[in-house]
Amino acid sequence: MLIDALLLQLGYNATLVAIGATLLGISAGVTGTFLFLRKRALVSDAISHATLPGVCIAFLLMASFGGDGRNLIGLLLGSAASASVGLWCLNWLTRNTRLAEDAAIGSVLSVFFGFGIVLLTVIQTLGVGRQAGLEGFLLGSTAGMLWADAMVIAVGGAVTLLLILLIRRPMTLVAFDPEYAAARGLPVSKIDMAMMGLVMAVTVVGLKIVGLILIVALLIIPAVTARFWTERSDYVVLLAGLAGGLSAYIGAAMSASAPNLPTGPIIVLVSFALFLFSLLFAPNRGVLAAVLRHFRFQRRVHLRQGLLALAQGQPIYEKLTLRLLRNGGLVRADGVATDKGKARAAKALRDERRWAVVRSDQAHEAAAALYDGLRQIESVLTQDQITEIDRQIGGPKEVLA
């Protein structure tokens, strides 16, 4: 069943939803990355909650003029309008009052959402113009998705991606170093507004699929996931698009494969699964890598300290150190150094002196920066450089390991 869904074999609606969701996931992941890099992730939550009053007002307007209250384009325009008002309020509060941005976000988010819920209740009691399904904007509803709805998402997502391609450099510059960007004459607040505008566009376009409460997850989780795998902002953007698209596609397929599985929340859970995997298993920034790194580091420290103690004829009391030395065949069971142990110890002591020279010499700065008391000096310097250092130190020409 899931295989069928993944291969888009579950019928017209399911296919439409899967394609629409994937496009949304890609554009939300890419757009959200810039928000994440600018450290303003939560602003998207305020924007999305501020869409609700607009949806309701647009519905009321369209219904009262005798039209179809559920016209998607009309509803989305309404949501964009009220999200803009919310964003404006947020900016005004942060700029002109002493309120910090987090407090301003909390205020705007709750007030707009509260107002939206009131309007939603009023609409339901009024019973005007086929209001059923309006609450689908809260958590998304894909059951009755039409070709036109999918087109709105496709076009909206594509336009968003194009605009991001156009202003990605100024956005990155502003996110990394806003003061420098301002000094170069970049209109920092306009670039921020453009970024928020793009986030708003993605939010509005995504209302139909994931709904306004969960869209923040699609904007932020892919960026956080991608950050685990790379140290380059351009790669974070690409990987976030990939993670967003992938989770949306898999999520949509899963929800189509069984009855009564809500699309939006399932997409969010799939995206969380990718996040969790990255958190645990990412090579450098992952938790597992950090734990392993720590243990490996600890063993290297103990071994090194043990060797230096041997070289200087000091007693070793630490059990871990002794065990590591014994396992390496460097000391005998009674704690006396073997020949191999003596050679390694002499080499360790020699390397300490070599490092001391490297670290005091400006010419070796890049190498010295790698000094951690453990690294093999041969891994950062050439044999010629080491010979030169040995000449400075004096003493025996060669110490073999």
Place this chain on the structure above:
Amino acid sequence: MLDLASTNGQISQEQSLENSPLAIRGLTVSYGQKPAVFSVDMTVEPGKMTAIIGPNGAGKSTMLKAALGIVPPVSGQIQVFGKPLDAQRARIAYVPQRASVDWDFPTRVIDVVLMGLYRELGLLGRLRGDHKAKAMDCLDRVGMGDFATRQIGQLSGGQQQRVFLARALAQGADLYLLDEPFAGVDAATEKAIIGVLKSLREAGKTVVVVHHDLATVADYFDNVFLINTRKVAEGTVAEAFTAETLQAAYGGRLATAQVDQLALALG
């Protein structure tokens, strides 16, 4: 090139405004109701190294930021090479304080320097080999060539500062404004930075530095601008960096012994 150096600040107001790389008139900047910089005039001499000095909270960095349009002034005029600031952005390079950015940002050393080529690259221009070569050249000039592909978070404070300087060099500007480049850096970095700044001066560029270490002022700089919210003194080191002016700027914050010692060092 006009030889302004020989006139030694005796140039008329109008002429200096025309030719000064950075001329500030009546600048007041305020956070809330309390002015951080009050009605300050400054005329930077071309082709020289000028230090902006003053006690903590005297408005040194604020003045620099206002001159660059980073913080909005309450009043005042800024002229860069005789024209309004916005017309001359391409000729100014700014080195902000190290603490102003998040060093865990996902970017490598070379990428930061490439940000200096922002204007050349434009919005959609492709990053070419010569761009990278230029960035590498700037990194070499600050002695950071070997660090190009390292993540910026792995650098020491002094190395981070040098990367910022390399980014400014990549702009190929005529006026360099640096905010506390020597704060909390190692001796190697200080030497590397001052070497680069002096070579810029030799190439006819103008350098303005917010500086906090009074002991090195006479060694490093040609001119001094002393500020404590208001301007205290401006001129060559001999004119403006004296026991009297320092006492006026720092008041009781600088021990008399310290002032005497500095005055002695200055001869």
